[in-house]
Amino acid sequence: MDIFIISTDKAKNVPQELLNNFEQNDFINKNYALIHSFTYLMLDRILKEYYGIEDRTIMFKSGKPVLKTEEKEFSISHSNNYIALAFSDSKCGIDIENIKQRNFKKISQRMKFHSETLKEFYKNWTEYEAKYKLGEQPKSEYSFEIPEYIVTAVSTNPNENFDIYYNI
Numbered sequence: 001m002d003i004f005i006i007s008t009d010k011a012k013n014v015p016q017e018l019l020n021n022f023e024q025n026d027f028i029n030k031n032y033a034l035i036h037s038f039t040y041l042m043l044d045r046i047l048k049e050y051y052g053i054e055d056r057t058i059m060f061k062s063g064k065p066v067l068k069t070e071e072k073e074f075s076i077s078h079s080n081n082y083i084a085l086a087f088s089d090s091k092c093g094i095d096i097e098n099i100k101q102r103n104f105k106k107i108s109q110r111m112k113f114h115s116e117t118l119k120e121f122y123k124n125w126t127e128y129e130a131k132y133k134l135g136e137q138p139k140s141e142y143s144f145e146i147p148e149y150i151v152t153a154v155s156t157n158p159n160e161n162f163d164i165y166y167n168i
Contacts, residue, residue, distance in 0.1 A: 001088040003153055004046060005096070005146060005166045008081050011038035039076060039083050046085065047072065064133070075133050075153075082149060090157035093133030095126040099148050119150065126152035 011034050047053045057068040065076065075094040077084045086094035104121035111128065115121035123143050130152045131138060138154035142162040153162060
């Protein structure tokens with residue numbers, strides 16, 4: 001699995017005309033619309049330039065974006081200043097979360113997580129979210145930290161290798 005972690009600050013340097021090609025919904029929040037469009041631009045660019053996929057038409061199955069050709073599986077997540085994109089030949093899920101103070105013990109109890117620390121809570125939370133996106137029990141998973149964030153990726157491939165491309 002290839003995991004791309006991309007700063008959303010780069011969206012400010014992209015011409016609006018290019019981003020308009022990837023706008024899929026009318027968002028009231030202009031910043032969210034910018035990040036959404038930038039996410040799909042990065043998805044398209046990676047599929048084209050890194051994987052050489054010609055038909056990059058995105059469809060939605062059960063609310064999840066998928067490639068029409070099914071040439072590559074992918075998953076998307078974003079949190080504050082970063083987008084996380086995971087690509088695999090197997091089904092995959094990813095989640096990224098900004099580590100911020102919150103009443104994690106109360107949330108952990110409600111979610112039935114065992115979390116003694118804030119970082120442990122976020123690891124459990126990203127694991128939960130990535131598994132939810134996968135839609136089934138993963139055969140492999142990988143969690144890692146970048147400054148102020150935790151990322152978890154999961155796959156149906158028990159032999160999945162995880163390669164990280166940070167702040168591309």
